[in-house]
Amino acid sequence: MRSLPLIIALLLPGVAAAQEATCGGNFSAFVSGLKDEAVAMGHDAATVDAFLSGVRLDQRVMERDRGQGIFQTPFIDFSRKLISQDRLDRGRGLAERWDEVFTRIESDYGIARGVLLAFWAFETDYGTFQGDFNTLNALVTLAHDCRRPEIFRPQIFAALELYERGDFDPSRTTGAWAGEIGQVQMLPKDILENGMDGDGDGHVLLKTSAPDALVSGAKMLASLGWRYGEPWLQEVVLPANLDWSLTGLETTMTVAEWERLGVAAREGALDDGRLEASILLPQGRGGPAFMAYPNFRVYFEWNQSFVYVTTAAYFATRLEGAPVYDAGNPNPGLSGDQMKRLQTALAGRGYDVGAIDGILGAGTRAAVRDMQAQLGLPADGWPTQDLLNRL
Structure with a gap:
């Protein structure tokens, strides 16, 4: 892939x-x-x-x-294309087949088997191509x-x-x-x-x-910096009155601080309250929400595509037993050409959005969030037609 x-x-x-x-x-x-x-x-x-x-x-x-247009695809669409029941079933079967190897990895490196299974699946479909x-x-x-x-x-x-x-x-x-x-x-x-x-x-x-x-x-x-035995990504539920400008990988707080703001695990409990974490909204406040722990950032050392990284990290949680995320009802995003227009407008205002490629990467998300705050819009980092019109 x-x-x-x-x-x-x-x-x-x-x-x-x-x-x-x-x-x-x-x-x-x-x-x-x-x-x-x-x-x-x-x-x-x-x-x-x-x-x-x-x-x-x-x-x-x-x-x-x-020709890497696939990375212009929003997270929900991208993850649904890559994650199938067949891939889940085969991944779990391979986890059993190579249980001794994964157990050794978990002991020696503190990396959950779901993490490597997800890479194995997305990179080569478990070695088949x-x-x-x-x-x-x-x-x-x-x-x-x-x-x-x-x-x-x-x-x-x-x-x-x-x-x-x-x-x-x-x-x-x-x-x-x-x-x-x-x-x-x-x-x-x-x-x-x-x-x-x-x-x-x-x-x-x-x-x-x-x-x-x-x-x-x-x-x-x-x-690359994986922290032994620590989590990487977890789906969360956010309060309606959350300050959306706090979301995104640019802001980190302890899990305990997020909990005091009303952030809760969608299933089970959040991890160690002392861990630093960020709130990730792949498609804005109307879509899925995740808590990104320090190990999530290591994914960007493997691949710099935000949508790929988020999908791989999420699939790893599915392989570890997490439920299907709540897709919510996100605001419609922009087309590739619209995203390029947005990036051009942001670059013209001095923001570093990287290449004008129509891909919603980290630089573009940070610029969108800042621009939204300036315009009095919910600063969730998800670009919309309304934002593009205002620019």
Whole structure:
């Protein structure tokens, strides 16, 4: 499912040239530059030549990179598309099948099995489709493109190191269009840093071994800051008189402070009152409401799409036994073109909304919330036609 690159700690330490490397231009010259840089880093010239000998530009990768319209879909629609009874049933079945592995992960890393099951489901449909793009071609294509070369160029050299270890085949290793490999889709640098032999066979095989993939994914989440044994997301019920400007990831208070404002768990009880948390309204005050704990923020180290992250975190709670969320009756949102108009208007007023892409990301939500407060509207961060008209 992955339509957005894993945005994680991607830069090779100590290789300043990778941050300033050229991009674009003649592709052959670009590849020659990669070879020179690899040799300068200490790699054997003949090995580098063999590694890059058949690399080519993949136009399909460019098309996929520029066609991520799915992330314009609102949370309710997006989550209903991705979460089915079949996926729930298969996830619970796999939790039983690999119970020993998940139990070990829960003990070693404090990560609930639902969290990894949700990633496994969304990334590769539990390993059934891991992508058919040549990984090296994908990485070099995206590094050659000048949109995010600082992300992908270091991954080429990480793949080269895997090749030197015998764990990467330039002509046969395949995966997602953005260069991720295996059942939970990890980039080469993450495999180097977090790859684990989960089944004890002496190898790290993320494409064919579910235990290897799951334990490696757990180690990566831990390295990204996952807090042992803590929750990540919980559906809540909000009082009608809540100050909506307090919602959003920009504001954190303790669970106890939220409770004093009238926030309650929809089912069961809220977690430790000392934990910091934010109130998340994916589609404004009329839609579902969640309490986002510190671990929820780790999801953004895995993927930066708000709608993907929220859906993955929610699905993890479903796999852990939570009920279907109360969809409520949210105010109709904006179309992609309307969202672009809104982003343009907000940017013109000095707000940092990132790219004008029609996607309601964190920057746009924060700007909407601030603008709503200035205009005397409920500041819930959900853009409406009324707000667009006023702007």
